[in-house]
Every structure is written in structure tokens, then in C-alpha cells.
């Protein structure tokens with residue numbers, strides 16, 4: 001990996017730490033991740049305790065526990081900034097299988113919240129709704145993002161394509177943030 005890509009990855013983890021520290025107390029706790037999931041569900045017009053909102057919340061909680069486990073702290077945290085950088089960095093750098101185990105439920109949760117026609121995948125208009133909600137992107141930017149992430153060009157985004165996009169963003173090879 002080049003130094004530029006590494007710096008990008010570190011900068012993106014810093015930004016994510018700040019975004020996910022919902023109560024702004026300088027450390028991450030499970031409650032921060034629950035609040036983040038609730039905010040995403042609400043942005044997509046779903047109640048946080050609806051089945052799909054709850055699925056994303058559970059995925060975020062599991063992700064927190066996986067990071068805490070890697071950092072060697074209690075499943076309840078807290079995780080400080082250095083611990084988060086080390087644990088998340090290790091997760092992104094490590095094998096695809098471990099990454100997919102942790103982020104797969106998050107990708108599934110995102111699909112569930114976006115999937116208005118219930119076909120299990122995200123089409124271009126569903127994806128535009130997602131990017132508008134989490135990143136404020138307009139239609140043209142969302143269409144371009146969709147084209148890049150739809151690796152097999154079949155007009156829908158699968159869990160695997162979303163997982164690949166989350167990794168690509170982290171390493172600075174994609175400019176669209178999917179995790180908000």
C-alpha cells in the first residue's frame with residue numbers, strides 16, 4: 001500500500017470516529033452505535049425499532065462488539081480513539097472473510113432499509129434515496145456512485161458489491177461514503 005492510501009485510510013477512520021461518537025464524550029460506546037443506527041433508520045423514514053431499523057441496530061451493536069474484542073476491551077467498551085484506529089484498521093487490512101463477517105450484517109441492514117420494493121437488492125433509485133439521506137448527494141452524483149459500485153453492471157447492488165464499496169472507500173479508491 002502506498003503512503004497516500006494509508007494516510008487516506010487514517011483520515012477516514014478519524015472522521016468516522018468523530019461521526020460515530022454521537023454523545024461527543026471522546027470515546028465510543030455501544031450507545032453511540034445504537035444512536036447512529038437510529039439516525040440512519042430515521043433518515044430513511046423508518047422507526048428505529050421497526051424490524052428493519054432493529055436489524056441495522058443489531059448489526060451496529062455487533063460491529064461495536066467485534067471492534068471492542070479486537071481492541072481487547074469489554075464488549076461494552078469504551079473504545080478510545082487509538083483503540084478504534086487500531087481495531088478498525090486491522091479489520092480493513094485483514095482478510096476479506098473476517099471483514100465480511102463483521103460488516104456483512106451492516107450491509108444487509110442497509111439493504112433492508114433501502115429496499116422499498118422488497119426484492120433483496122438495491123436499484124438505482126433506492127440507492128439515490130440512501131445517498132441523499134446519509135450524504136446529501138444529488139441525483140447525478142448518486143447515479144455516478146451507483147455506476148461505480150454496481151461492479152457486475154446488472155442494475156442492482158448486492159451485499160457483496162456494498163461490502164466491496166465500503167472497503168474501497170476506506171482505502172481512498174472510492175469517493176462515496178456508504179456508512180454515513
Ligand SMILES: [Ca+2]
Nearest residue numbers: 021025027028
Ligand atoms: Ca461516545
Ligand SMILES: [Ca+2]
Nearest residue numbers: 115119121122
Ligand atoms: Ca430493491
Ligand SMILES: [Ca+2]
Nearest residue numbers: 150154156157
Ligand atoms: Ca450488481
